[in-house]
Amino acid sequence: MRAAPRTAEPPVALEPRKAGQLRPMLATIVEEPFDSPDHIFEVKWGGVRTIAEVDDGKLRLQGRNLRDLTPLYPELSVLSDCLRAKSAVVDGEIIAWGADTIPSSELLRPRLLQPDETVSRRRRSPIMYQVFDLLELDGISLTSRPLFERRNLLHEHLATHRVIQIADFIEADGIAFFDAVVSHHLEGVIAKDRWSPYLPGERSGAWQEIRASQADNFVVGGYSFGGGRTKEPIATLLLGTYRGGKLLFVGEVSVGCSPREAQLLLDLLTPLHTEVCPFPETPIVPKLIHWCQPELACHVRYAQWHGGMLRFPLFVAPRPDIPASECVQL
Numbered sequence: 001m002r003a004a005p006r007t008a009e010p011p012v013a014l015e016p017r018k019a020g021q022l023r024p025m026l027a028t029i030v031e032e033p034f035d036s037p038d039h040i041f042e043v044k045w046g047g048v049r050t051i052a053e054v055d056d057g058k059l060r061l062q063g064r065n066l067r068d069l070t071p072l073y074p075e076l077s078v079l080s081d082c083l084r085a086k087s088a089v090v091d092g093e094i095i096a097w098g099a100d101t102i103p104s105s106e107l108l109r110p111r112l113l114q115p116d117e118t119v120s121r122r123r124r125s126p127i128m129y130q131v132f133d134l135l136e137l138d139g140i141s142l143t144s145r146p147l148f149e150r151r152n153l154l155h156e157h158l159a160t161h162r163v164i165q166i167a168d169f170i171e172a173d174g175i176a177f178f179d180a181v182v183s184h185h186l187e188g189v190i191a192k193d194r195w196s197p198y199l200p201g202e203r204s205g206a207w208q209e210i211r212a213s214q215a216d217n218f219v220v221g222g223y224s225f226g227g228g229r230t231k232e233p234i235a236t237l238l239l240g241t242y243r244g245g246k247l248l249f250v251g252e253v254s255v256g257c258s259p260r261e262a263q264l265l266l267d268l269l270t271p272l273h274t275e276v277c278p279f280p281e282t283p284i285v286p287k288l289i290h291w292c293q294p295e296l297a298c299h300v301r302y303a304q305w306h307g308g309m310l311r312f313p314l315f316v317a318p319r320p321d322i323p324a325s326e327c328v329q330l
Contacts, residue, residue: 022135023201024049024064024091026326027190027209033178039191040147040169041177042132044209045103046187046299047095048112048321050129054080055087063321072111075163076129082159085138090154091198092131092167102185105299109257109317113264131158132167135198143198150198174210181212188212215301215316219247219294219324221278223269224287232259233266235287237315240279240294242328247294249283253313265318268296297322 050069053060057080061069073094098104107125134154135143142150151169158166170177171194178189188211196206218239225235236252255262272292277283297319303312 021066022051022053022062022089023066024051025199025201025207026203027207028203028205030191030208030210033175033189033210034191035172035174036191037172038194039174040151040171040194041174042167042169042190042192043181043186044188044190044211045093045095045130046105046215047093047103047130048108049091050094051089051091051135052076052079052129052131053087053089054083054085064326065321065323067321069321073127073129075127078161079129079164082161082164084157084159087136087138088134088157089136090131090158091133091135092129094127094129096125096127105316109261112317112320113261113268127163129164130167131164132169133198134158135200143200146195146197147192148194178210178212186212187215213301214304215299216241216329217297217319217322217327218250218300219278219327220269220272220292220296220298220318221247221249221294222289222291224252224285224289232262234262234269237298238283238285238289239298239300239310239313240327242325246280247278248308249279249281250308251310251313252285253300253310253315255315257315268318268320272296295324296320297324297327 048069049064051062053062059070059077059080061073061076063069094108095103096107098107131154134150134157135141137153137157142153154166158164160166174189174191181189188209191208191210193206196204218241220237221240222238223234223236224238225233234255236254238252239250240247241250255265257265269290269292272295274291274293277291278294299316299319300310301314301316302310305311
């Protein structure tokens with residue numbers, strides 16, 4: 001028996017809010033795809049989650065940890081021209097296209113390694129902002145409105161562009177959609193309750209993430225460096241994840257960066273140096289180690305888990321845009 005239709009709450013005027021202080025809503029992780037007439041299903045792109053605020057033609061891009069990302073993506077300045085509104089806040093994901101038209105986290109690496117600098121035109125990769133939600137419109141908060149209404153308003157008020165797109169979705173057929181995502185070697189699917197409000201900063205069961213590949217974000221708790229004749233500033237990263245509130249060591253990963261990228265990664269880690277191991281139990285690593293305060297996240301692909309450790313991990317990119325506290329294994 002289907003429940004009676006739910007009635008949406010009316011829009012409310014915005015409370016005063018400091019710009020750049022709206023954290024994105026997060027999804028819970030589930031193991032299996034499913035069909036549901038009450039859900040829409042979107043691609044999990046594996047890009048940079050970004051909230052964009054436009055106010056009277058001025059754009060600000062904000063990462064999950066509230067970092068200002070605006071200088072890293074100058075191409076997205078056209079967003080203010082695409083909006084049919086004086087002010088708005090939208091949520092979405094920035095992706096970079098690889099040569100095979102599959103999103104590539106590696107191509108975003110040069111920008112993520114320079115989080116406080118404008119990336120030169122020579123080093124830019126083709127990007128696109130996939131917008132999937134509308135949170136505020138001309139001074140009115142839409143977060144209490146159901147998702148399907150916010151999506152309808154998004155289509156009414158946002159024109160697409162070469163670098164600005166409204167994220168596609170399908171309704172009901174989540175299993176078939178997941179199979180298609182797997183066949184195209186994408187990261188996974190996000191299932192969203194079409195009646196769900198937007199809950200800033202919360203991880204809600206109304207949004208569910210189903211992963212198609214083995215990839216996740218981990219905390220950097222330290223790094224090894226070459227001794228003797230080895231000249232690499234960083235050889236491996238020591239990875240951790242939070243379980244039950246504790247940062248547990250889950251293995252090492254070789255960085256595989258160019259010398260310039262390795263130096264940029266070192267520049268991010270050097271201010272985090274500490275004499276104290278951040279893991280409850282000091283891992284046995286027969287190398288020279290610099291311990292780091294657990295504040296930098298990185299994206300890693302891997303084959304599988306075995307005995308609480310990652311098998312065959314592959315470093316993809318640092319993720320200074322993601323709070324390390326969100327690197328959690330449930």
